[in-house]
Amino acid sequence: MSETLQRPAGKAAFEVVGTRPVRPDGADKVTGRAAYGADFDMPGQLVGKILRSPHAHARIVAIDASKAKALPGVKAVVTAADFPNLASEIVEGGESASNTRDLSLNVMARDKALYQGHAVAAVAATSVAAAQAALDAIKVTYEVLPHVTDVLEAMAEGAPLLHDDLYTEGLESRPTAPSNVSRRPVSQRGDLEAGFALAEVIVEGSYRTAAVHQGYIEPHACVAAWSENGRCEVWSSSQGQFMVRTYCAKLLGIEASDIRVVPAEIGGGFGGKTTVYLEPVALALSRASGRPVKMVMSRDEVFRATGPNPAAVIEVKLGALKDGTIVAADVKLKFQAGGFPGSPVGAAVMTALACYDIPNFLITGWDVVTNTPKTAAYRAPGAPIAALGVESAVDELALKLGLDPIAIREKNAVRDGTKASYGPVFSNIAYLDTLAAIRDSEHYKAPLGPNQGRGVAVGFWFNIGGESSAAVHLADDGSVVVMSGNPDIGGSRASMAMMAAEVLGVSVERVRPMVADTTSIGFSMLTGGSRTTFATGMAVTQAAQKVVDDLRARAALLWEVPVEMVEWRAGAAHCLDPAKADKAPMSIASLAATAGRTGGPISAQVSLNAQGAGPGFAVHLCDLEIDPETGESTIVRYTAAQDVGKAIHPSYVEGQVQGGVAQGVGWALNEEYVFDAQGQMENPGFLDYRMPVASDLPMIDAILIETAPNPNHPFGAKGVGEVPIVPPLAAVANAMRRAAGVRMTDLPLSPPKVLAALDAARS
Amino acid sequence: MSQLAYIAPTDSQDAVRALSADGARPLGGGTDLLVQLRAGRAKPRAIVDLKRLPGLVGIREESGGFVIGAATSGAEIGEHPSLRTAWPGVVEAANLIGSTQVQGRATLAGNLCNASPAADSVPALVAARAVCVILGPQGRRETPVEALPVAPGRTSLQPGEFVLEFRLPPRPPRSADAYLRLIPRTEMDIAVVGAAVSLTLDADGAVSAAELALGAVAPTVLRVEAGGGALVGSRLDEAALEALATAARAACRPISDKRGTAEYRTKIAGVLARRAALIAYERAGGQR
Amino acid sequence: MSKIHVTANVNGDAVEFLASPGMTLLDALRDELSLTGTKEGCGSGDCGACSVIVDGRLVCSCLMLAAEAEGRRVQTIEGLAQGGRLHPLQEKFLEHAALQCGFCTPGLLMAAKALLEANPDPTETEARYWLAGNLCRCTGYDKILRAVLDAAAELRQARSAA
Secondary structure: OOOEOOOOOOOOOOOOOOOOOOOOOHHHHHHOOOOEHHHOOOOOOEEEEEEEOOOOOEEEEEEEOHHHHHOOOEEEEEOHHHOOOOOOOEEOOOOOOEEHHHHHHHHOOOOEEOOOOOEEEEEEEOOHHHHHHHHHHOEEEEEEOOOOOOHHHHHOOOOOOOOOOOOOEOOOOOOOOOOOEEEOOEEEEOOHHHHHHHOOEEEEEEEEEOOEOOOOOOOOEEEEEEOOOOOEEEEEOOOOHHHHHHHHHHHHOOOHHHEEEEEOEOOOOOOOOOOOOOHHHHHHHHHHHOOOEEEEOOHHHHHHHOOOEOOEEEEEEEEEOOOOOEEEEEEEEEEEEEOOOOOOHHHHHHHOOOOEOOOOEEEEEEEEEOOOOOOOOOOOOOHHHHHHHHHHHHHHHHHHHOOOHHHHHHHOEOOOOOEOOOOOEOOOOOHHHHHHHHHOOHHHHOOOOOOEEEEEEEEEEOOOOEEEEEEEEEOOOOOEEEEEOOOOOOOHHHHHHHHHHHHHOOOHHHEEEEEOOOOOOOOOOOOOOOOHHHHHHHHHHHHHHHHHHHHHHHHHHHHOOOHHHEEEEOOEEEEOOHHHOOOOOEEHHHHHHOHHHHOOOOEEEEEEEEOOOOOEEEEEEEEEEEOOOOOOEEEEEEEEEEEOOOOOOHHHHHHHHHHHHHHHHHHHHOOOOOEOOOOOEOOOOOOOOOOOOHHHOOOEEEEEEOOOOOOOOOOOOOOOOOHHHOOHHHHHHHHHHHHHOOOOOEOOOOHHHHHHHHHHHHO | OOOOEEEOOOOHHHHHHHHHOOOEEEEOOOOOHHHHHHHOOOOOOEEEEOOOOOOOOOEEEEOOEEEEEOOOEHHHHHOOHHHHHHOHHHHHHHHOOOOHHHHOOOEHHHHHHOOOOOOOHHHHHHHOOOEEEEEEOOEEEEEEHHHOEEEOOEEOOOOOOEEEEEEEOOOOOOEEEEEEEEOOOOOOOOOOEEEEEEEEEOOOOOEEEEEEEEEOOOOOOEEOHHHHHHHOOOOOOHHHHHHHHHHHHHHOOOOOEOOEOHHHHHHHHHHHHHHHHHHHHHHOOOOO | OOOEEEEEEEOOEEEEEEEOOOOEHHHHHHHHOOOOOOOOOOOOOOOOOOEEEEOOEEEEHHHOEHHHHOOOEEEOHHHOOEOOEOOHHHHHHHHOOOOOOOOOHHHHHHHHHHHHHHOOOOOHHHHHHHHHHOOOOOOOOHHHHHHHHHHHHHHHHHHHHO
16 A cells, blocks of 8 residues: 655664554544534624625625614624725735735625625624525625636636736736736746757647635634724634734734634645635624624535636647657646636646756746636645646657657656756655656556556645744643644644654653644744645754753753763663763653753744755556446546655555545546536535545555655655645546547546547547 | 424324425425525425324335335335345435435435436336325325426425325336436436336246336436337347437437536437346346 | 424433424534534535434434434434443544544544444445445545444454454
8 A cells, every 4th residue: 555665864763753653633533522613602602694796797886784784683794894995915824925905805895796606795693594684685786797707718808807907917018908817927948949849749739627626525614703902813724823813914904913813623625724714704793793703604605705726728739859858848827816816827837847857848827817716725726737738748748659658757857956947956856766666566567457548647746844833841740742833634733743752752642732823822834835744843843852952951950960961862861971870861751840940841932934845746647447338437546656755644644645636536537616607606515516425436555755855854754735636637637548549638527528529539 | 494384293184284285395304305495495384294104104015016105215225125126226226316324314205206307216116117106185196106297396296295105016027127327426416317127028038018217318207118119029139229229319308407418418318228228137037 | 483392312312402493403413412523514415524323324414304303313423432432433543544634534433333333344345335425525535444444344353252
């Protein structure tokens, strides 16, 4: 199932890191005790509900809430008028910078509703029924406008304009007229024309993906309580309590330290909970009503008004020599941003060719607003879409040249010393080892049955570091509390405990990791970008190291030796002074018990801005079988190899790989937003938004490559959470190509489409 | 919703009276009704829970056939050994409705009276020539299953009427049925196309009687008489199967929606009819 | 609007509560009985996060009216561990890391419990189809299946030893 290849050279074996202990929050999670966003209540709380635009594009002429306010049980009604009218400002808070004006307008529409489902008002009432009655009683006067949902249509001349102040950035000169294209990032190298002139073979293709949702099973939920002195408290499940604080402070015009955000357990995020939807509204309702307000989204609302990931059109043209050397690449990425600018097309431009060492390339992206919900981050945002195009094109190249799909990638692979397509020079990457792991795997050699095809695809994600804070406190019995500011979305809490235990030399069962609220720990950037084990782990490790240094100092004091004569080993101080050989080792428990006499409580806090996160490379192998009479397909086998540096807790690293694969498979085969002619989403539920179920998938084999530990992390870890979703779209599409004999480029590859393509090829 | 009443009668006449009132809806497994309530698509005044009525839950053998209480869950249907042996198609169709959780509640009556064109259990019941026993203000009446749904979401039930039970006829020897559906995933989806075939073979293994019913390719389930006719007298040779598929396709009047295009549904109807016929034939002991 | 007085048995305890006619069993468990272990993921019976066992049958509690629980025996996740000891399924889930965010876990555990009561020796395929009504977005189901099959083996062994 999983192999860890080769211990890092020169490092002694770890005691805890790399093992598979039961996660510390496990008992609460398997007994239903763990409290998620909707599991919390405050005395006197009201029910908050949002009124949403029925129109995909409309001017909001007037809102009359007078009847609603008068209904029994209705304690507050808010609209955009209850929020400050923010100027455009870029603020760091989420996974990437956000425009707070756009964020505010997305949370509560002001002049225009930009998608069906856009929030236009909110109520707080004493019961669900009263809140619903209040929503029904609010009269909104709309001036319905023409709408556009398709990304190419939104780019075309004469398309309905969403924002009359949107002028495309990144062009050679500022356009004279506004459009729906907010920016056009470009990345280039060499001479594209000369490159294509050299090419002995050229492949060209155009690909499409539909909008997909992160699909977390827990709908957004929060409880907000505003106190008369202007301080407030928010309980919410998000990917970052500090992000919630920053955004709520901005959107409500209050100071950050006046908000205490308490992180609930989170039922999935995948990037979709790196922003706010309900929290500012709940706060505004609480402020207006004087009571706590609880808001929980329905699944319908989650689909209509949060996320999703952009729909996109991808065009790829590759030029290569007959031996498979790629000499030129032209990639065009047109991304749907939803009602406001900010699709991840920039990241897609940066990652599109990151696995390849190509001398001449041009990658162009377009960020296009459409009358669909504002897109939010979804696991390696932008990269899976770009990889669909590039990996399908490389596959076509391999077919055309009669080359093995791994061999052609090895030929063009980046390695240590290669200047990455997005700028930095790679070092300590194990991409070639990852390719080799698939090439040499049993799966790769296994024979295929009838109507089966095998697809290869690779993927890349930068992973980030960023700001994290952590604290390590010793209790007087020597047990350890580790505090950090990062919500645990995939089991990272276990890794924090393991890293601290490793440094302190104690068993992981003695370490209790906690996720702190915004008043109890220093600032931490949110959980996302595959950063937590890397950056927060670094802070935890450094804090634990400080505690060890302090423990040595206490022992030195008690033994009356210089601190250099104290070694910390196996959870105890050992005296190295030969003159004091009678000094027995002092355990962490005994030093903790005497801490009051040797200087006070033993505690350390570290805040840092982690640099040097290791990028992730993944190579995926997918066997797919089609039913040629119906177009149905089955994933029969899947292997995913990934360069992880060092797996702190291998089970949870495997889990990240398997989960990302499953999401990618769903994206490739069945998931899509379907919009009707009115711009209304037709499938806002799990019945017709088809995510993979248990019977849709086989076991997913994860191979963890640890031949190149990250030197910038105390234990060699690289980020692992996002890369797994990058290759599957293309791995499935390439497997489909080999099984069906015809290339399908329009995802999802649902049975009707597959059958139509097969029939077209047969005729 | 604040006007909503919930009644769980234990006497059939009380149930008839309650259902005769304006805005009253019957409750079987609730797997459709509660979804509609939640979505605001159903706004009943009263919900009449039929599960405590005598005879509504349970399966019994009677006069060589089977009687299935209208509110019997799919799970219970799937666990009944002699029903599975006699009517494997009816049972597998009922068991395809939704998830294991839905199976714990979903009923044949609910599936039928919700009148979705794609209801999984209905084609197999039609192919089986099943009959509904209906109770209402005028007393009891019997009607073939296919007479109940008249349009998507509408049945021919009169106010106050509800389905009491389903009757499956006695099964001649060398008979079997099968139901297949096409869905995009492996589970949990509404059928894009459903096909049920029921066959009886004579002593020589030739088809002496056959029924084909199709779901999700018309506003209501289709009983395709020409399909059954195409198989009679054959041993499911290629010509008979092709004639069956042609009849299936010819009968289709599907729509294009987010689950499939009309063209796709028509094609698949032919494919599934063939495959279901082959399975039923093999189950009946036939050898091609 | 008059509420209905419901008496039922939940996790072995006699309970009573008032339910409005349209209230689901899920709402009653969470809001009236404060048993928040059972989750709402969709409210329409498509995700299984609200799975409970009623009179021995695995059901979605969002598809049952609270009033229908009258006189019935309901088992929720809170009743799975007994006397401070985790059920083998719970232990195997932890051992195999069969959960990441944990939101689908209560529903999955109840579904797995019902599976092993109906079929103590399921194949991987049988288990996958039984559990198809429980959506998990984090794990890709691999470790969940391993945990369930491992727990099944352990329970069979315990039964034959007893």
